[in-house]
Amino acid sequence: MQSLNDFKLRLLDSVESRVLADGTRLIKQTQRAEYLALNPDEQRILDCFTGRLTVQEVLHSLLVAGGRPKIRAFYDLILTALDKGFLVAEGMGAPTAGPRGHAWRFSLNATFAVGLSVLFITAGIVAFAATPFALPQAGSAWLVALVAFSIALSLANAGGGAVLAGFGRQIYLPQIRWNFGMPYFSLDARDAFMGGRRCETLVALQRLAIPFLGIVVGWSVESAGVILGSCAGILAQSCPFGRSAAHDLIYALFRKQHQVPPAAAKFLNTKVITQIFDWKEQLQEEKYFLLYCAYAVGWLGVVLHCATRLLQAYSRDWITTVMAAPNLANWLPMLVVGLFLVILATPLAYLTWLVSRGLGRLAARRFCKAESAVTRTTGEGARLDGETLASFLGQTLLFGQLAPPERRAVATAMKSITVKPGTVIIRERDYGDALFLLYDGAVEVLKETEAGDSEVVAQLGPGDVFGEIALLERGPRSSTVRCRTACHLLALEKHDFDRLLLSTLGAETIKSTVQIGNFLKRNALFADWHPQALLKLSREFKLQSVEKDEQIIHEKQPNDSFFLVYEGEFEVRKGGQRHAVLRAGEFCGEISLLRDGPATADVVALRRGRCLKLNKEQFLKLVSQSFLTGYAIESTFAARLGNARPA
Numbered sequence: 001m002q003s004l005n006d007f008k009l010r011l012l013d014s015v016e017s018r019v020l021a022d023g024t025r026l027i028k029q030t031q032r033a034e035y036l037a038l039n040p041d042e043q044r045i046l047d048c049f050t051g052r053l054t055v056q057e058v059l060h061s062l063l064v065a066g067g068r069p070k071i072r073a074f075y076d077l078i079l080t081a082l083d084k085g086f087l088v089a090e091g092m093g094a095p096t097a098g099p100r101g102h103a104w105r106f107s108l109n110a111t112f113a114v115g116l117s118v119l120f121i122t123a124g125i126v127a128f129a130a131t132p133f134a135l136p137q138a139g140s141a142w143l144v145a146l147v148a149f150s151i152a153l154s155l156a157n158a159g160g161g162a163v164l165a166g167f168g169r170q171i172y173l174p175q176i177r178w179n180f181g182m183p184y185f186s187l188d189a190r191d192a193f194m195g196g197r198r199c200e201t202l203v204a205l206q207r208l209a210i211p212f213l214g215i216v217v218g219w220s221v222e223s224a225g226v227i228l229g230s231c232a233g234i235l236a237q238s239c240p241f242g243r244s245a246a247h248d249l250i251y252a253l254f255r256k257q258h259q260v261p262p263a264a265a266k267f268l269n270t271k272v273i274t275q276i277f278d279w280k281e282q283l284q285e286e287k288y289f290l291l292y293c294a295y296a297v298g299w300l301g302v303v304l305h306c307a308t309r310l311l312q313a314y315s316r317d318w319i320t321t322v323m324a325a326p327n328l329a330n331w332l333p334m335l336v337v338g339l340f341l342v343i344l345a346t347p348l349a350y351l352t353w354l355v356s357r358g359l360g361r362l363a364a365r366r367f368c369k370a371e372s373a374v375t376r377t378t379g380e381g382a383r384l385d386g387e388t389l390a391s392f393l394g395q396t397l398l399f400g401q402l403a404p405p406e407r408r409a410v411a412t413a414m415k416s417i418t419v420k421p422g423t424v425i426i427r428e429r430d431y432g433d434a435l436f437l438l439y440d441g442a443v444e445v446l447k448e449t450e451a452g453d454s455e456v457v458a459q460l461g462p463g464d465v466f467g468e469i470a471l472l473e474r475g476p477r478s479s480t481v482r483c484r485t486a487c488h489l490l491a492l493e494k495h496d497f498d499r500l501l502l503s504t505l506g507a508e509t510i511k512s513t514v515q516i517g518n519f520l521k522r523n524a525l526f527a528d529w530h531p532q533a534l535l536k537l538s539r540e541f542k543l544q545s546v547e548k549d550e551q552i553i554h555e556k557q558p559n560d561s562f563f564l565v566y567e568g569e570f571e572v573r574k575g576g577q578r579h580a581v582l583r584a585g586e587f588c589g590e591i592s593l594l595r596d597g598p599a600t601a602d603v604v605a606l607r608r609g610r611c612l613k614l615n616k617e618q619f620l621k622l623v624s625q626s627f628l629t630g631y632a633i634e635s636t637f638a639a640r641l642g643n644a645r646p647a
Contacts, residue, residue: 004078007089010051015086018194023578024258027086028194032098033172034084035193037258040580042077049087070583099188101170108162113202116159117209124212124230127219134224135310141225146182148218148229149236152211154185156237156245159206161187167195167202193258200252207245208237235303240296241265250295254288263451264292270452273358274429282548283450284569284607300347307343361429365476370427371434371467374419375491384439386411389490392439396463397517397535398510399437406504413496417489425489428480432470434491435501438462441487446480454480457584458522468514471497472507512538516612519566523585537622541612546570546605552588553603559592562619568609573602581606593619 016028025038048058059074081087136142161171172188192200214230237245251262267289283289389411393399399407419425426432428448438460445458460466470477471494501510517538520526526534543566546552553559555574564587572580572588579601582588592599593616614622
């Protein structure tokens with residue numbers, strides 16, 4: 001079977017494209033109604049697929065030209081583009097056709113859509129305030145409420161389609177659905193993505209506003225059923241969970257970037273409680289996440305309050321009626337009472353679970369640490385011979401700096417542990433008690449995303465050390481480490497770490513060796529360097545913490561430093577416009593240093609992160625010391641100038 005690397009892929013012609021002011025490119029596969037948001041680096045990669053080069057040749061050309069894409073990110077983008085039908089190759093089959101787009105007969109322009117939304121919401125609130133709310137008493141009135149609910153949802157979706165048509169967008173999958181137990185009209189409004197943030201906002205606003213019109217109708221005809229059904233429609237559209245109109249509205253208004261998926265519900269379920277205690281940690285999408293969480297909790301509170309008031313007002317009369325004349329018709333109120341009890345229980349149960357889970361995660365940092373479970377339950381692995389272990393320690397960057405007697409003392413103090421694949425050795429934010437050295441096997445390092453998911457940021461092999469940061473800084477673990485294969489670990493407990501290692505080498509040496517040396521060893525720029533040369537270079541780099549929105553390079557101003565991104569994301573801007581985003585392993589500042597001139601762009605931290613800093617004299621020594629490293633930096637320098645992509 002032909003591998004992916006051997007295929008010659010090309011970008012389809014049936015692609016609609018729109019470039020936003022911040023440089024983001026929105027693309028749509030018009031035959032399948034699939035969408036992607038690309039940053040400038042991803043745009044450059046996809047533009048290389050013209051059908052003349054194989055995937056491997058494209059990657060090689062980007063590396064040689066100094067583009068230096070992340071290998072994993074490169075293949076993730078290619079696989080996503082293939083799956084969504086943006087790329088095609090001979091022998092792989094044409095992309096299957098997707099849903100057919102429909103033109104909408106009725107359309108609303110932006111001004112009219114805003115005016116109607118404001119009018120409907122205002123009139124609905126006024127009508128609701130002017131009408132004493134009463135639940136229907138007859139079965140026919142409850143049927144009217146169900147019909148009104150169905151109509152409210154149908155008109156809301158139709159109104160969203162009219163706004164889409166006003167922006168010249170397509171409507172997909174118009175159909176009758178039964179999701180809420182009643183038939184109602186629905187459609188797929190995701191084509192608002194190509195209309196931009198304004199289109200997404202107005203579609204969501206229109207869907208949210210139209211059910212308020214039902215309250216006005218119910219007030220005018222004095223129908224409790226119509227008012228109840230319209231309120232249920234508002235409840236469904238304003239629900240923060242799922243892709244409701246309210247969530248879409250918050251997402252469209254407050255997210256910063258198009259590449260961010262609507263993941264605030266995940267943040268609410270996993271991180272909101274811990275984020276309250278970690279308030280100093282800034283989030284790139286902080287406004288979107290926190291406003292969503294505040295809205296979700298407020299919505300649950302309103303539902304709980306309304307259900308409580310209604311239950312208090314009606315339950316006694318309903319129970320008296322049923323007990324006085326028990327028949328089938330009189331049992332309907334009791335069913336309504338049961339429904340209100342469920343509504344009361346659900347928000348309370350969810351909020352209880354949310355708080356308990358968050359507090360549990362906070363408590364686990366100190367009292368249920370992952371590493372304690374590893375050392376306690378897995379048992380010791382095969383005990384290594386002291387001389388064998390001391391010899392192995394001498395081949396590592398960190399322990400190789402110790403004298404032979406000191407290495408033997410460390411070898412004696414180390415605990416040998418075997419761990420099964422998939423085991424979490426240390427967990428992010430736990431408080432650590434040991435340093436770990438990987439003797440055999442492979443582990444992956446994971447960082448928690450803003451939304452609460454975990455993503456792999458590095459892979460470690462034999463000889464790599466992890467867990468030192470928490471011991472040096474007396475703080476929580478900065479990442480999670482999980483076994484990819486069966487592993488043989490060597491653990492040095494904190495008191496032995498302080499006695500045998502910290503007192504001998506010092507904190508700065510340990511930090512620069514493990515954090516910087518191991519990071520450089522995994523970077524393609526220094527792949528050919530000897531361990532001792534890497535160790536010397538790691539002492540010259542300075543690890544600098546950078547806060548969100550902090551600027552490390554200023555356009556048209558002198559720059560005397562070379563920066564290598566260690567952690568986080570840094571945006572490259574020229575004339576206020578985004579040109580690129582630098583991530584771990586990428587660098588900046590080389591243009592001004594090699595040209596001996598002012599910086600050609602601003603470089604700003606998108607979130608809190610860290611970078612390795614080298615002054616001008618050390619940088620010039622670096623590029624002259626290693627031919628391959630100097631060539632790679634110079635190639636990137638030339639490519640950035642040639643593509644007008646400053647750094």
